[in-house]
Amino acid sequence: MKNYVFRIGFYNERDAYSEQFDSQIAESNGRAIQAMLDNAATDRLRDEERTQQHEERVRLHEEEMKQLKRGLLNLAVSIDADRPTILRLLNSNNNKLDLLLIRLPPQQQ
Secondary structure, eight states: OOEEEOSSSEEEHHHHHHHHHHHHHHHHHHHHHHHHHHHHHHHHHHHHHHHHHHHHHHHHHHHHHHHHHHHHHHHHHHHHHHSOOHHHHHHHHHHHHHHHHHHSOOOOO
């Protein structure tokens, strides 16, 4: 076995191979970690964009609901103002029927 002289002490070939292997593993791990961090940053930006889009859609839907409610309220008010509603007509007919039933003489058996 050959021995190599480095800064401090002596190393044999196995130690040199092990050191080279360790440095390759460290570099590989460093690249993997950097890739994971890049992916995490990309995912975070994508999630923020999706969240903003979702909030915008919710805001638009809420605005549409407000407009629909206003429209229904305006429709109900205009129906009441212009012509009698069905419920009012039914109540009127019911009252007339009650008056007729009261005025009729009781039937003799």
